[in-house]
Amino acid sequence: ATAPPSAGAGAGQPAARQFKEIVVLREGLVVHVYDLLEHGRRWWRSLAWSSDAAVSLHNLSPRTVEARGSRVHTVMGSLQRSVPPAPSVVISRRLTAALGKQVFVPPRLLYGLIPTALLSAYDLWQNEDGSLIGDVKPGHPIGDALRTRLAVSLSEVGGTVSGAVRRLCLVDEPTPEVGGPNAASIVPRVAAAQGASSTFAASSAAATAEVDTAKPAHTLLNLLLAAPGSPLRSLALRFGRLEDLSHVLAWSEEDGLAAAAAAAAGAGAAGEASLEASLIELPRLGLTFHARGARGAAEEGA
Numbered sequence: 001a002t003a004p005p006s007a008g009a010g011a012g013q014p015a016a017r018q019f020k021e022i023v024v025l026r027e028g029l030v031v032h033v034y035d036l037l038e039h040g041r042r043w044w045r046s047l048a049w050s051s052d053a054a055v056s057l058h059n060l061s062p063r064t065v066e067a068r069g070s071r072v073h074t075v076m077g078s079l080q081r082s083v084p085p086a087p088s089v090v091i092s093r094r095l096t097a098a099l100g101k102q103v104f105v106p107p108r109l110l111y112g113l114i115p116t117a118l119l120s121a122y123d124l125w126q127n128e129d130g131s132l133i134g135d136v137k138p139g140h141p142i143g144d145a146l147r148t149r150l151a152v153s154l155s156e157v158g159g160t161v162s163g164a165v166r167r168l169c170l171v172d173e174p175t176p177e178v179g180g181p182n183a184a185s186i187v188p189r190v191a192a193a194q195g196a197s198s199t200f201a202a203s204s205a206a207a208t209a210e211v212d213t214a215k216p217a218h219t220l221l222n223l224l225l226a227a228p229g230s231p232l233r234s235l236a237l238r239f240g241r242l243e244d245l246s247h248v249l250a251w252s253e254e255d256g257l258a259a260a261a262a263a264a265a266g267a268g269a270a271g272e273a274s275l276e277a278s279l280i281e282l283p284r285l286g287l288t289f290h291a292r293g294a295r296g297a298a299e300e301g302a
Helices: 183-195 198-208 231-239 259-264
Strands: 019-024 030-039 042-052 061-069 071-077 102-105 122-126 132-136 147-158 160-169 220-222 248-253 279-282 287-292 295-300
Touching: 122 147, 132 198, 231 248, 231 279
Parallel strands: none
Antiparallel strands: 019 030, 030 042, 042 071, 061 071, 102 122, 122 132, 132 147, 147 160, 160 220, 220 248, 248 279, 279 287, 287 295
16 A cells, blocks of 8 residues: 655655555454664555554554544554655674674664564674664663563564564673772773763673573564464463553463464464463553463562
């Protein structure tokens, strides 16, 4: 689909059209409209409008409330927005030979594809193989509790490309003793932290930190595309009454990339049955739920 021509085109210049992608979710009768954006000579999808803000992975404005039968829905975004072609800036880094070249991905290019709760907490970089890694934003509160990294892998099944989002724990930074053998290394790090390059230094340290294999990795479950009648769909409906799905994170400790990719693609019960939600986080409300057998335990955080 294409949006109406942009009214800002000058005389003698062809009117710019905005290409859009329309996604209809049968479950719940929800419609999402994505802008197809060009950035760095590549195409990206970015959520522009949704018929139900509660069943979306990103928050948009403006918002209007509509009554449909006995239910009230919040419609968000704009269908008339046009993003004309414009120059773009590509930011890349090469921290180590092993990591290779990594290109920064602005959050707006992933609106509606990755939950807002993660986009606001992590800076995402694309690797040369197309996968993404996410470093905790310097100064974000999530980094105070646990050092983590996001790893987004892509897989193709039957011509359909899907992504699996995993959260990995990183090895804790050692705390050298005052006067010990590593005391000399404290001085330059403190100086860097106090200087203008502190943000870059913190980001580089997070990107090159080792993964702590002794701690469990978590795979993000896609509540938006959960199959009808599945346990994951039941969780989405239950927690959707408390918070928008853009700020509900359902994690599984089971480490299976193939099953995670199937769940991310909205596969049926066969793909989702191999993954069970062991951790539910509502960061905006400061709530965390841990699965314990048939019951869950809630814990309140800051």
